[in-house]
Amino acid sequence: MQRDTGNAVAWSDTIWQTVTLVVTALAGVATLVALTLTLAGANSQRDRALRLQAHSYDVMILSRTLAGTIAQAEAALGRYVISGDRSLGQLYVDDWSDAGNQIDRLSRITADNADQQRRIGVLRAAYDNRGRELSLTALSTTYGKNNQALARYYQARKAPALASINTLLDAIIADERALLDQRTTQAAHSVERSSRIAGVLALLGALLVLGGIALGWLMVRAINERLIARGEADAEWARAEDLTAAVAQATDELRRQEAKLRQVQKMEAVGQLTGGIAHDFNNMLAVVLGGIELARRQVADPVAVARHLDNAREGAERAAALTRRLLAFSREESLKVEAIEPGALIAGMSDLLDRTLGDAVSVTVRDRGRGWRVRADRVQLENAILNLAVNARDAMDGRGALTITTATRALAEHEIDHCAAGDYATVSVRDTGQGMTADVAERVFEPFFTTKEAGKGTGLGLSQIFALVRQLAGEIAIDTAPGRGTEVTLFLPRDVAAASVETVTATVPVPAAAGHGDLVVLVVEDDPRVLAATTGALRELGHHVLACNDPLAAPAMLAERDDIDLIVTDVLMPRQTGPEMIGGVLPHLPHLAVLFVTGFAGEANAEEFGDHPLLRKPFTLAALDRAIGEAMHRERPASPTRLAAE
Known part of the structure; x- marks a missing residue:
């Protein structure tokens, strides 16, 4: 009976030991499972926090990059406006296009944030408005309106669109920074809570130590792998930066080569056009020389001489018209708005x-x-x-x-x-x-x-x-x-009024010199042959002529004579241009009539001639007479000397 009792007790102890072992095992397993789940949750939350932090950093970096790209594009446009270098204009276009791509990427990576999407929508509208403002500046520079382009560029720097872009980018970065702080705080609280639970669970059994060591080892390994991956990513980033610099350098070199090629092709085109022009000029000169030669041979026949001289004159006029057309085509003549x-x-x-x-x-x-x-x-x-x-x-x-x-x-x-x-x-x-x-x-x-x-x-x-x-x-x-x-x-x-602004070489008649015969005219011309021809033409028209071959000597001649009515001056002369000479003497002699004569105006603008007429070389006696008439009909103060005489 005692054996039975002992067996019963042993059986009972075995049962309790088994139950305890099972309970302990179950408790250990439950604790290990709970600890594992807790640590796994902590790891998951930490990984999520790291991803969210990386996402926030990406948004902030991309926003800063976008601001830099926009600033770089506007700086390129500013250099283009100042220099007129078309490669800088292309650089502005490329940078501005990159900014648009960066806005698209920013929209994609913030697709889960309604507030950021709203700001990016407003940012895109401000970017489009800014683009239109800058495009007008670029077009003005392309068209050659540099003063207008500079004015628009400086005005655009104060435009609301630029301030709106900067404000929106700052708001996007501030919102991401606030999200980053919030996520960092949440991650810290989660880790702290998990640590407390893990500490409580660790007291339930020594078996959790091995599990903790194993899990700790796994965590350390994961962190090391992340550090290694981050190092590799940084190395790849550095290599990408080096590659970008190399590509930019190669692109600049290609653009330089392209500019050289374009210049070569331009010179080829000029050579082809020159050949055609030389052919036309030779034909016209053949007409002129042939007409003069035939006139000399038939001097005894006035009718034949007049016919041959008319042919020579027609050839010379065609050559002059071709020269004017070429100068106009190459923008060598001054710009003038007129009814056309x-x-x-x-x-x-x-x-x-x-x-x-x-x-x-x-x-x-x-x-x-x-x-x-x-x-x-x-x-x-x-x-x-x-x-x-x-x-x-x-x-x-x-x-x-x-x-x-x-x-x-x-x-x-x-x-x-x-x-x-x-x-x-x-x-x-x-x-x-x-x-x-x-x-x-x-x-x-x-x-x-x-x-x-x-x-x-x-x-x-x-x-x-x-x-x-x-x-x-x-x-x-x-x-x-x-x-x-x-x-x-x-x-x-349509120009309903058709109020044209014509030069004296236009086909519209201008006032002749009627009523202004017997004028005292000072002719300023550095070429002695042209000077002789011009003075001869003026004498043929019945005027008294004073000849001057140096524009620097003209003021002294004007000071010696108070009866000079008109000054006829060439535009381009070696020591001083005609407009420069007139600009120096006219304030002292406002009553003096002025007629500019030129065969090539270069890049001069019509403003340099003021309201004085311009006569193109070569000219006929009739054209000279009309030009003098227009110059004398311009409104000017009367001469003080002549007022006193009257």
Whole structure:
């Protein structure tokens, strides 16, 4: 019975020991599981906190990078406005495009944050507004309006769009920094809470020590792996920076080479044009020399002499007209806004178009403009039409049919884009080329955009035409499609008043010198042959002439004589220009009439001549007489000496 009792006790102890062992094992397993889950949760929260921190850092870094890119783009634009270097203009376009890409990336990585998405939406609108402001500055520089571009650039620096961009970027960074602080605090609290739970659970059994060691070892290993990965990422970042610098250096070198190639091609084009001009000049000189030689041989026959001299004069006038056209085309003449009939303008460009486009392009001109005029600078309008013709020739690969049509159109408000309601003269250039897709047609007026091969186009021709038309309050339209050619139409406001501003060489008659005969004229000219010819022409017209071959000696001659009525002076002279000489003497002699004579005005602007007329060399006696009449009819104070005499 005692054995049975002992067996029962042993059995009972075994049961309790088993139960205790099972309970302990279960408690240990439960504790280990709880500790494992707690540590796993802590690790998960820590990993999430690290990801969120990295995400916040990415947002802040990208925001700072975006601000730097925008500042770099505006700095490039400023250098472009000051220097006019088109490579700087391209650098501005590239940087501004990179800024837009960075805004897109910023929108993608903050897609889970509604507040940030709202700010980025406002930021994108401010970026677009800023882009339009800077585009006007870039177009002004491209068009050569540097003063206007500088004014717009400095005004744009104070624009609300720039301040809005900076404010929005600061708000985005501040919001991410606040989120970063909040997430860091939450992660710290989570880790602290997990540590307390782990400490309590560690008291429940020694088995957790091994588990803690194992888990600790795993955690240390994970941290080491993260550190190694971070080091590798930093190394990759450094290599990427080095690669970026190398690519930038290579890009700069390519741009320099491209500029050299463009210059070589430009010189080739100039050489080709020079050959054609030399041919025309030789023909005209042959007419002049032949007419003079025949006149000398038939001096006994006055009728034949007059006929041959007329032929020689016609050849000389054609040569002079060709020179004026070339100077105008190369912008060597001063700019002047005037009333222009597009049909007549295009008719006068026929020789220039034929030489430029070549024999393989047939040109048809249709004038349906009904004599309507527009107010524009003749040189700018000629260049715009020539640019359109050259683009059409290139679109036809140098062979095809080109049609230039002038017409009239009455438009309603915004019937053609931004055009106001009213009458418009139109100039259309149609080619038989391959045409363009809608995507290309939408971008053709962007600066530096071109579909031509590298080195064959700058992408500035159509953008300059666009700027000119907008400056004239007009519009430009394109009708094109692949396979059916392209038609570009300029809509230019009609000049109803047709109040033209003409030079003395224009076809509109100017007052003759009637009533101003027997003038005392001082002629200032450094070339002795031209001086002799001019003084002879003035004497032939019945005037008293004083000759001066040095502009620096002219003030003394004016001081010695108080009866001089008119000074006729060349523009470009070695020691002093005509406008400089007149600017020095005219304040002391405001009654003095002035006539400028020149064969080449260089880059001089019309403002240098003031309100004094300008006569182009070579000139006829009739043209000289008309120019003197215009100079004498200009309003001036009367001479004090002559007032006293009267």
